Each structure stands twice: as structure tokens, then as C-alpha cells.
Amino acid sequence: MENTPHIPVLYREVVEAYKSCEKGIVIDCTLGYGGHTSLLLEASSQRNVIGIDQDPTAIAFSTRRLESYGERIEIRQGRFSAVAKTILSEKNGQVCGILADIGVSSLQLDIRERGFSYESDCLDMRMDPNATLSAHEVVNTYSQSELEKILRDYGEVTNARAVAETMVKKRPFESAKELSNAIFHLMPKGKKIHPSTLVMQAIRIEVNDELGELTRLLDAIEQSSLKQLRVGIITFHSLEDRIVKQRFTQWAKNCICPDDARRCTCGNNHSIGKVITKKPLTAKEDELRANSRSRSAKLRVFEINR
Known part of the structure; x- marks a missing residue:
């Protein structure tokens, strides 16, 4: 190939x-x-x-x-x-x-400038760079109830309420890395994927509909x-x-x-x-x-x- x-x-x-x-x-x-x-x-x-x-x-x-x-x-x-x-x-x-x-x-995942990865130095996640809604807006302006719904529905995050509450309390966030570090202690450990993956996935699905x-x-x-x-x-x-x-x-x-x-x-x-x-x-x-x-x-x- x-x-x-x-x-x-x-x-x-x-x-x-x-x-x-x-x-x-x-x-x-x-x-x-x-x-x-x-x-x-x-x-x-x-x-x-x-x-x-x-x-x-x-x-x-x-x-x-x-x-x-x-x-x-x-x-x-x-x-x-x-x-x-x-x-x-x-x-x-x-x-x-x-x-x-x-x-x-x-x-898209590997280029940190796109903001898809939990290690990224920005919050973007737009598949179309010209789209109006970005992860930065979702994370920093959505209400706690809106964030909780996204995390629960799109990421199937079991403790969505606690994660959403922490996001609201600790924002604003300027990078995915900063967000990941802030919620890391709330994420279940021991799985094959990084603990923050489901949260990032939920935000990405929301950003790109x-x-x-x-x-x-x-x-x-x-x-x-x-x-x-x-x-x-x-x-x-x-x-x-x-x-x-x-x-x-x-x-x-x-x-x-x-x-x-x-x-x-x-x-x-x-x-x-x-x-x-x-x-x-x-x-x-x-x-x-x-x-x-x-x-x-x-x-x-x-x-x-x-």
C-alpha cells in the first residue's frame, strides 16, 4: 500500500x-x-x-x-x-x-495544531478549519448541563456530571492538554485507551455534528x-x-x-x-x-x- x-x-x-x-x-x-x-x-x-x-x-x-x-x-x-x-x-x-x-x-489526530488529541496545545477539533464552532467555544461557553449531556450522550462518560462540573469550575481552558490534565483524576484507569479519550471524542462529535x-x-x-x-x-x-x-x-x-x-x-x-x-x-x-x-x-x- x-x-x-x-x-x-x-x-x-x-x-x-x-x-x-x-x-x-x-x-x-x-x-x-x-x-x-x-x-x-x-x-x-x-x-x-x-x-x-x-x-x-x-x-x-x-x-x-x-x-x-x-x-x-x-x-x-x-x-x-x-x-x-x-x-x-x-x-x-x-x-x-x-x-x-x-x-x-x-x-488529524497526530497533528497537534488541529487540537484533536489530548496532548494538543490548542482547543480546536474542527474538521473544516473554516467552521464557526470549535472545541474552545464548546468547552469554555457551554453550560454545565449542556456539557454533561454531550459527555454522557456522545462519550458515554459514566461520571459525566462530575467531569462537566470540574470543567466549568476550572475553565477557561486554552489547550486540550490543559483540559485533559484538569479532568484526568476523574477518568477511569486501566483501559487500553487514554483516560481522556472519551471526553475528547464527545467534544469532537459535538463540534463537527x-x-x-x-x-x-x-x-x-x-x-x-x-x-x-x-x-x-x-x-x-x-x-x-x-x-x-x-x-x-x-x-x-x-x-x-x-x-x-x-x-x-x-x-x-x-x-x-x-x-x-x-x-x-x-x-x-x-x-x-x-x-x-x-x-x-x-x-x-x-x-x-x-
Whole structure:
């Protein structure tokens, strides 16, 4: 695999998932550093990819990296839910697949100036550097109840109230490192991840509206007029995975009558396809050894066939 600052997770599983989409366009909603896109382009010479990203650094890197694929690759900047909706309308009948990797890239985590890491000297966490809301505003201006809700819902932090209270008492914070040090004593120890990781994750999800973006993407796919479409979503968080699982289950249902209905009155013909992965695909042992960040990755795949 080409030397790149980001190792794509579940790379074998992604290539396998799109074998049925050999001809046509795959929308890579989270282009990043081109890892999944390059694999999809290599796997079939008759496949094109439209990549989407809101991070100008990622776009600049991938533009150079994928240049050799010529007209087979197109890159667009913006929030993937809105851009994908536009592409589905523009390229109606040509799109055969959609892939979304709902996570922060390795380079974003590793560059401390981006403020994603608990070791960062700033508080930012914006995937789009031009976005208005940053981690600095969330941490320093949100009320204690708002912070508690974010920590509980997005980070599943068990003592969210105590952490939020400490954040409010000790702010203002100017860096992620400063915040991490202030709450470190409240974090559970002994896990494989750094104690502050879940707090940082919760703030990042709030800053970038990640769950909202995922929901809007699924809405756009559901509302599209495409007859056939392979949909693959990679998640790293139980909340994201739950959203995808529930939506795929809903899409596969023929009967949408209430559970307490005595008989079916809906017509029993509402399914738009089938779930391909009954259980999410996860990284194999060799990938886990080579890329520890793949340990939380889950891929679910759905085949739309209206």
C-alpha cells in the first residue's frame, strides 16, 4: 500500500464489499488521505470515484496522491451529507455505491495544531478549519448541563456530571492538554485507551455534528431515486453504529405497521433492499497488530434494490 499519513481501516473488507459495484461511480463520502479511494480504483479499472472531504489539507494531499487516476477520480469539498445528496441527484443511474468512514483521520489526530488529541496545545477539533464552532467555544461557553449531556450522550462518560462540573469550575481552558490534565483524576484507569479519550471524542462529535451528518446522509440515500446502490458505513462509536444498524433494519422491513397491529394494513411492500452484513465486519488480527486504531472499526453494508 502506498506510503500515506492515514492507514485505511478494514481495507480488505471494503474492497470485497464493493465487488458487485465493479462498473459505475462510488461516492467516498470521507475521502481523507485517499486510502479507501485508491483501493477501490485499483480493484476495478471500470470504476470511478467521487471523493468528498471538508478538510482542505486532506483534499490537497489526495489531489496529488490520486492524480495518476485522471478522470476516474473527482474530488469535491464540503459536508458529505449535502454534497452526496447533490451527487445522487446529478449522477442518477451512474452511482453504484456509497462509502462513509465516520471517524477522524490519523493525521488529524497526530497533528497537534488541529487540537484533536489530548496532548494538543490548542482547543480546536474542527474538521473544516473554516467552521464557526470549535472545541474552545464548546468547552469554555457551554453550560454545565449542556456539557454533561454531550459527555454522557456522545462519550458515554459514566461520571459525566462530575467531569462537566470540574470543567466549568476550572475553565477557561486554552489547550486540550490543559483540559485533559484538569479532568484526568476523574477518568477511569486501566483501559487500553487514554483516560481522556472519551471526553475528547464527545467534544469532537459535538463540534463537527458527526451524528447529525450521518443521519442526514442516510436520509439523502433513502430519499434518492436510485434503484440499485451498495451502501457501506464504517463507524467507531456505539452511537454511530446504532444509528446505522437501526436504519438498515428499517430499510429491510416489508411491513411497517405498528407492533401491536392485529393485521398488516401497510401493504407489506416497503423494503428497499437487504442487509448484507448481519453482523458488522471488524478488523482481522493482522490488521489489529499493524493499525491499533482499527480495533473499534465496524463496517455494515446494505444493498438497495428497489
